Amino acid sequence: MTHTGDNSRRITTPGQLAALGLLLAGIAVLARWHEGPALWGGALLGIAGVGGYFVQFDTPRGLVQWLLAAVGLCMVFMFGLQLLIGVFA
Numbered sequence: 001m002t003h004t005g006d007n008s009r010r011i012t013t014p015g016q017l018a019a020l021g022l023l024l025a026g027i028a029v030l031a032r033w034h035e036g037p038a039l040w041g042g043a044l045l046g047i048a049g050v051g052g053y054f055v056q057f058d059t060p061r062g063l064v065q066w067l068l069a070a071v072g073l074c075m076v077f078m079f080g081l082q083l084l085i086g087v088f089a
Contacts (some may be wrong), residue, residue, distance in 0.1 A: 013065045019052030020068065022073040031080035034089040042086070046079040 026046025033039055053076055057069040 003037065007080055011060070011062065012068060014053050015035065015052065016056045016072075018064070019036060019049055019056045020072055022046070022049030022052060023047070023072065027075065027082055030079070030086050034086045039086045041054065043083055050076055050079065 009024050022045050026044075026049055029038055029042025029045060033042065053072045057065070057072055060066045060069045
């Protein structure tokens with residue numbers, strides 16, 4: 001039997017932080033600009049963040065990851081609201 005080493009679990013993964021960062025960037029852009037290329041750039045950032053959220057937070061482990069998943073879910077809804085405001089403004 002071989003020992004492959006201890007796999008230490010991180011509190012968060014870089015992918016989780018990147019997904020939340022993309023969502024935050026999308027929300028920030030959409031909150032400021034409601035027309036033109038900036039709107040669509042913010043929409044693309046946010047859509048990438050939403051996709052990353054669903055990939056990275058499919059099985060959160062531990063309290064910190066559950067809290068980040070809850071914050072991320074709120075950010076997903078905020079992004080959707082900002083996108084609707086931008087499209088219909």
